[in-house]
Amino acid sequence: MARTGGRRGTVALAVALVAAVPAGTFGLVAVSTYVSGGLAVLLGLALGIGWIVGLVRLVGAGAGCWLAAVGALLWLAALASVYSARDSMILGASGLTTTGRVTATHDRPQGKHPDSTYDVADEHGVPIPNGTVAARLRSHAVGDLLTVRYDPRGVAGARLPENVDLPRDLAGALGVNAFLMAATAGLGVAVVRNGRPRRVPFPRPGGGPRPR
Numbered sequence: 001m002a003r004t005g006g007r008r009g010t011v012a013l014a015v016a017l018v019a020a021v022p023a024g025t026f027g028l029v030a031v032s033t034y035v036s037g038g039l040a041v042l043l044g045l046a047l048g049i050g051w052i053v054g055l056v057r058l059v060g061a062g063a064g065c066w067l068a069a070v071g072a073l074l075w076l077a078a079l080a081s082v083y084s085a086r087d088s089m090i091l092g093a094s095g096l097t098t099t100g101r102v103t104a105t106h107d108r109p110q111g112k113h114p115d116s117t118y119d120v121a122d123e124h125g126v127p128i129p130n131g132t133v134a135a136r137l138r139s140h141a142v143g144d145l146l147t148v149r150y151d152p153r154g155v156a157g158a159r160l161p162e163n164v165d166l167p168r169d170l171a172g173a174l175g176v177n178a179f180l181m182a183a184t185a186g187l188g189v190a191v192v193r194n195g196r197p198r199r200v201p202f203p204r205p206g207g208g209p210r211p212r
Helices: 002-032 037-059 061-094 166-194
Strands: 096-108 115-121 127-134 145-150
Touching: 002 037, 002 061, 002 166, 037 061, 037 166, 061 166, 096 127, 115 145, 127 145
Parallel strands: none
Antiparallel strands: 096 115, 096 145, 115 127
């Protein structure tokens, strides 16, 4: 009876974690559209930490460290993909297109594919709301003219018009979230069938088991 109850608890936790992926990412992005950035960050941290703690509890402490790290990276990837889709939706529905002037450049040369971002102001010199634009494979200098699409409210980040692609971004968001949900469900099924993995002790430098 106790084993059946434990299995039911594991199944319930796995189902809750799977459902929390789209509810957490899409819900947080929807809420962040209407609340301050600081509050959105706090909500995101709370949701992410809660989900990771639940994931570690599902699988067990034996795989806690690496699972927490991988889970955090996947959660951030899912969240970023949903934010990108939201920005495309806002820019496509209510964004404005203008030709602005580059006022500052921010180069990131590290990595295999270096890129740059550019601060853009309108024709009167007023900074465009949330107007830091990424322009990969292009190089601009201060004073260059740049056509951008931006959100007058500053909720969505400005982009080059050709980078506003809602179908692509939405497909990416759904794909990343679906992958994370499937991976979580797979872990849940494995735990229900095989039990939680046992902690494997690390060998001592001098040999022999670790003292208890």
